[in-house]
Amino acid sequence: MENMHRPLTQNIRPDRLFATLADYESTGGYQGLRRALSELQPKEVQQWVKDSGLRGRGGAGFSTGLKWSLVPMDDGRRPRYLIANGDEMEPGTFKDRLLLERDPHQLIEGVIIASYAIQASVAYIFLRAEYHLAARRIEHALQEARAKGYLGGRVLNSDFSLEIHLHTSAGRYICGEETALINSLEGKRAHPRTKPPFSVISGLWGKPTVVNNIETLCNVPHIIRNGIDWYKGLSRGVDHGxxxxxxxxxxxxxxxxxxxxxxxxxxxxxxxxxxxxxxxxxxxxxxxxxxxxxxxxxxxxxxxxxxxxxxxxxxxxxxxxxxxxDRTCPVKMVLNLEQFFAQESCGWCTPCRDGLPWTVTLLQDIIDGRGRPEDLDTLSRHTRMMGPGNTFCALAPGAMEPLQSALKFFRADFERYITGAGGG
Known part of the structure; x- marks a missing residue:
């Protein structure tokens, strides 16, 4: 019986093995898909997810159902594509890895339902290059799903058909940005695209494409199976689930x-x-x-x-x-993060390409005793110049968030290095 309070992790086993198809079905797996195909039209699935209040779990928090509803459904623009974004590379983030490695069928069911909702006939699971165990387990789960009729032509004897392909990333953090991910899937360099047009209008190979986070998609089967009110009742506040x-x-x-x-x-x-x-x-x-x-x-x-x-x-x-x-130096912590972001910049726009390495150089100089008081003003200016709206994508603005708040809350730590009093 489904764990009603922890649906996402109900199949996570303590022995670190993964849930097989039989394990997943024993707790209600693929019942959401059966309900969607037999009882709901694609736009009704979109509305259910929208009404549930599910927001994207990749970081932005955009309404998932609203995103799906932006896909042109009645203009004959086929094919349409669904992409599960599993390029999880942000330092400190490891949530999707648990779901990918330990319960792959939950993701697969979510991908199928989402694809049905936007009438996509092809879907991709875009996976971080270093997630080797996840790749093996997803491939195994895809084979099980095909053998059982959950994938392929006429899914569960319905009029809906879908193929899911696993694609391993080239190994760049920028691929987590959805338009860079799409370029990578097309065999191009992983550079972000100009928006608009947005991916839901013109994405993979110029066709309507929805890109959703792994955890986001894993919520979908439970919403369709158990209903909107149930999903809303899981939370303790304004956001649901x-x-x-x-x-x-x-x-x-x-x-x-x-x-x-x-x-x-x-x-x-x-x-x-x-x-x-x-x-x-x-x-x-x-x-x-x-x-x-x-x-x-x-x-x-x-x-x-x-x-x-x-x-x-x-x-x-x-x-x-x-x-x-209190024993970790915030300046060194921020330097470590900025080094990562500078290394992972795709180099497409000048503020990110040149600004992030400059930020790293200034921070390293401060830590090494070569810092000047005016360096703090320069760093503050960088946080504005690489802020939202000044770069091609959100990589550099994201990189500036820990720096700008460290300058605000831990400025004395920076100043101690500059004055020669010693840092942490």
């Missing part, structure tokens, strides 16, 4: 937990992560992965919801928190 929340850093039990949307940060850190390790104190945290602004200990009672965290000056992002303790 459950979410995979994680914590890494100097906590006693770093990990990942499926919890109701709206769970306070304090509860996640203290009850589930076990609190700080002995001898360490909490100084700050990045609430949603490496590309979010720092929050402070006095903000621990914030609910983990998109708008609430946004109003507090950060973003919920992927919901996987990176903890800053």
């Amino acid at each position: 459950t979410k995979l929340f994680g914590a890494s850093g100097r906590v006693k039990r770093p990990g990942l937990w499926e919890l109701p949307m709206g769970t306070p940060i304090r509860e996640i850190l203290e009850d589930h992560a076990g609190g700080m390790q002995d001898g360490f104190k909490l100084r700050g945290l990045l609430p949603g992965g490496a590309s979010t602004d720092f929050l402070l200990p006095e903000q621990l009672d914030l609910p983990m919801e998109y708008d609430a965290v946004m109003k507090a000056g950060s973003r919920m992002g992927t919901g996987t928190m990176i903890i800053l303790d």
